Amino acid sequence: MQTNFLGTPLKTPLVLASGVLGNNKAILERVWANGCGLPTMKSIGPAPRDGHSNPTVIDLGEGMINAVGLPTPGYLNMETEWLELENRDFPVNASIYGGSVEEFVMVAEFVATKRPEFIELNISCPNSDKHGMLFGVNADASYDVVSAVKKAVDIPVIAKLTPAAPDIAAIAKACEEAGADAICAINTAGPGMIIDIESQMPVLDFKKGGLSGPMIKSIAVRCVYDIYKAVSIPIIGLGGITTGKDAIEIIMAGASLVGMGTAVRYRGITAFNKVNKEIDDWLAAHNTTMDEIRGAAHREGK
Amino acid sequence: MITDLRPVMVTVADKEVHSDSFATLFFDFAIDFKPGQFIMAWIPGVDEKPYTISHHSPQRFAITVEAKGRFSKKAVALEKGDKIGIRGPFGNGFTISDKPNIAVVAGGCGMAPLAPLVDALEASRNREIILIHGARSKEFLLYPERFSTHRRICTDDGTQGHRGFVTELLEQEILARDILAGEDNDTPALDMVYTCGPEIMMAKVFAICEAHSIPCQVSLERYMRCGFGVCGACVCSDRVVCKDGPVFGSQTLREMEDFNTTALLKSGKPVPLNEYASWRCQ
Ligand SMILES: Cc1cc2nc3c(=O)[nH]c(=O)nc-3n(C[C@H](O)[C@H](O)[C@H](O)COP(=O)(O)OP(=O)(O)OC[C@H]3O[C@@H](n4cnc5c(N)ncnc54)[C@H](O)[C@@H]3O)c2cc1C
Ligand SMILES: Cc1cc2nc3c(=O)[nH]c(=O)nc-3n(C[C@H](O)[C@H](O)[C@H](O)COP(=O)(O)O)c2cc1C
Ligand code: FES
Numbered sequence: 191m192q193t194n195f196l197g198t199p200l201k202t203p204l205v206l207a208s209g210v211l212g213n214n215k216a217i218l219e220r221v222w223a224n225g226c227g228l229p230t231m232k233s234i235g236p237a238p239r240d241g242h243s244n245p246t247v248i249d250l251g252e253g254m255i256n257a258v259g260l261p262t263p264g265y266l267n268m269e270t271e272w273l274e275l276e277n278r279d280f281p282v283n284a285s286i287y288g289g290s291v292e293e294f295v296m297v298a299e300f301v302a303t304k305r306p307e308f309i310e311l312n313i314s315c316p317n318s319d320k321h322g323m324l325f326g327v328n329a330d331a332s333y334d335v336v337s338a339v340k341k342a343v344d345i346p347v348i349a350k351l352t353p354a355a356p357d358i359a360a361i362a363k364a365c366e367e368a369g370a371d372a373i374c375a376i377n378t379a380g381p382g383m384i385i386d387i388e389s390q391m392p393v394l395d396f397k398k399g400g401l402s403g404p405m406i407k408s409i410a411v412r413c414v415y416d417i418y419k420a421v422s423i424p425i426i427g428l429g430g431i432t433t434g435k436d437a438i439e440i441i442m443a444g445a446s447l448v449g450m451g452t453a454v455r456y457r458g459i460t461a462f463n464k465v466n467k468e469i470d471d472w473l474a475a476h477n478t479t480m481d482e483i484r485g486a487a488h489r490e491g492k
Numbered sequence: 493m494i495t496d497l498r499p500v501m502v503t504v505a506d507k508e509v510h511s512d513s514f515a516t517l518f519f520d521f522a523i524d525f526k527p528g529q530f531i532m533a534w535i536p537g538v539d540e541k542p543y544t545i546s547h548h549s550p551q552r553f554a555i556t557v558e559a560k561g562r563f564s565k566k567a568v569a570l571e572k573g574d575k576i577g578i579r580g581p582f583g584n585g586f587t588i589s590d591k592p593n594i595a596v597v598a599g600g601c602g603m604a605p606l607a608p609l610v611d612a613l614e615a616s617r618n619r620e621i622i623l624i625h626g627a628r629s630k631e632f633l634l635y636p637e638r639f640s641t642h643r644r645i646c647t648d649d650g651t652q653g654h655r656g657f658v659t660e661l662l663e664q665e666i667l668a669r670d671i672l673a674g675e676d677n678d679t680p681a682l683d684m685v686y687t688c689g690p691e692i693m694m695a696k697v698f699a700i701c702e703a704h705s706i707p708c709q710v711s712l713e714r715y716m717r718c719g720f721g722v723c724g725a726c727v728c729s730d731r732v733v734c735k736d737g738p739v740f741g742s743q744t745l746r747e748m749e750d751f752n753t754t755a756l757l758k759s760g761k762p763v764p765l766n767e768y769a770s771w772r773c774q
């Protein structure tokens with residue numbers, strides 16, 4: 191199911207969510223070989239960071255809660271990885287984060303010299319006190335980050351948004367006005383918390399964590415629906431997508447590409463191949479195409 | 493019931509202290525199990541780390557911990573009655589060979605994942621197990637009374653058994669069999685070698701096995717967060733050690749360039765294995 195995204199041909203419309211598996215070239219390539227059209231690298235930050243201590247990722251059955259805390263070698267300490275990625279035959283989306291507009295620009299400028307197909311701005315991570323979400327819940331701050339990065343790089347820029355924004359459509363609109371080439375929605379929801387009642391302690395070391403997987407799918411569908419109404423740039427829809435029918439649903443809300451992260455927990459790395467097939471089967475059974483159903487839920491009378 | 497979802501607090505039912513730095517904690521709980529699998533152990537307010545299940549029966553299981561850093565020092569200091577959070581089991585475990593001639597090569601704490609494998613192998617008949625067991629010194633040899641199989645022991649300092657490395661004993665064993673096989677055609681070659689210990693040792697064991705065309709299974713260690721193949725913290729080439737492993741067979745090891753060369757730090761930075769090892773066990 192070949193598709194074209196911002197001028198780059200992708201072999202499938204499925205995207206690997208940032209922060210899931212994307213820690214080295216070999217695993218990105220394996221995900222790609224298993225049916226993912228666009229693997230996203232783990233978010234790259236301005237300075238080395240260990241992230242939080244464990245527990246950081248817990249499966250709740252209907253989804254996960256995580257506070258990994260943006261671990262990163264730091265953008266200047268990734269030479270081995272970039273060298274390996276130089277000779278790749280698959281596209282990559284490089285996710286980056288920063289604690290200020292200046293840091294975002296600094297990281298983006300450097301990462302752009304490594305020629306990933308896309309740069310994704312993580313302005314939406316809930317698991318750090320200083321980074322990410324502070325931008326994603328404020329339209330002016332989102333505008334500032336996106337426009338500064340757009341001026342600094344010549345690679346398509348994707349803004350990744352948080353469902354914690356009171357009006358996610360307004361944030362998306364601000365990003366579009368700032369020059370964003372696409373929107374990625376959503377990052378994890380919440381944050382939530384789980385408490386172990388025996389020890390009377392929050393389970394996550396960071397105490398709070400972002401929710402992902404099937405339990406947030408309806409939030410993701412609503413966000414993509416709202417954003418589709420507000421902007422005309424393409425949307426990568428993700429949040430709880432696990433099956434072909436989930437993918438069809440978020441495409442009907444307006445997504446052009448469909449991302450998956452937590453699905454890897456429930457269906458393995460082969461989730462991408464499985465979902466591609468399920469999408470194809472559904473489209474064939476309904477004698478339709480992805481282009482025809484995109485945004486279908488917005489039609490009058492629906 | 494302990495599952496691979498959120499941690500369940502369980503009480504330490506028994507504690508066996510092996511030495512200043514080693515202890516085994518027993519829990520009277522049922523857990524699904526295959527030799528080589530691990531659990532994530534959580535001490536609230538401290539950390540959560542992977543540990544192999546080192547004893548298993550339908551009613552109880554245990555982990556054996558070597559005191560190295562912040563978490564493991566707290567873990568070996570737990571007493572009977574204390575609680576710890578457990579989720580799991582995770583990982584693939586060893587594939588038990590149906591062939592008769594097996595060698596198990598353990599280095600230091602690497603005895604922990606191999607012990608339930610030896611138990612399982614001993615329980616099935618028509619097997620000849622050669623157990624080669626090495627440690628820094630005599631005090632670090634785990635479970636000295638546990639198996640009925642004869643052990644060939646070696647220590648770095650010669651305080652017990654052969655002075656030197658497990659790999660020397662493995663090579664001796666293989667060569668002796670080759671020579672005897674040439675003389676009487678009766679001494680069988682090894683059908684499978686299982687190993688766990690420092691990665692440099694496992695790499696040497698694997699190289700010896702490759703040179704003699706003996707299949708081998710090794711149990712790897714990497715920094716872990718989720719334990720179930722999502723976060724990517726534990727990648728080794730294109731495999732996730734927590735889910736695709738921690739046990740890998742010869743075929744996969746041949747393709748894993750990161751085996752014995754590269755591991756990721758907590759930050760995700762790939763570093764040479766010796767740098768990772770000194771970060772893990774200073
Ligand atoms: C699948 C699997 C099974 C395992 N099974 C067992 C087992 O059966 N028994 C067992 O004993 N162990 C086992 N381990 C290892 C175990 O999980 C721990 O890594 C080990 O116990 C050390 O943990 P710790 O928290 O005490 O040490 P750490 O706190 O990790 O400390 C180790 C050393 O590293 C240093 N260090 C820690 N963090 C940093 C940092 N951020 N920067 C620089 N230095 C740092 C510390 O100062 C210390 O000296 C297993 C590991 C895996 C992956
Ligand atoms: C363990 C884990 C780590 C994550 N790390 C990042 C990250 O570094 N950067 C980012 O933009 N999103 C990160 N996310 C969010 C995902 O990319 C995704 O937006 C979210 O999980 C919703 O999709 P899903 O339900 O398909 O997992 C992470 C999610 C998980 C579960
Ligand atoms: S520990 Fe998370 S993928 Fe292995």
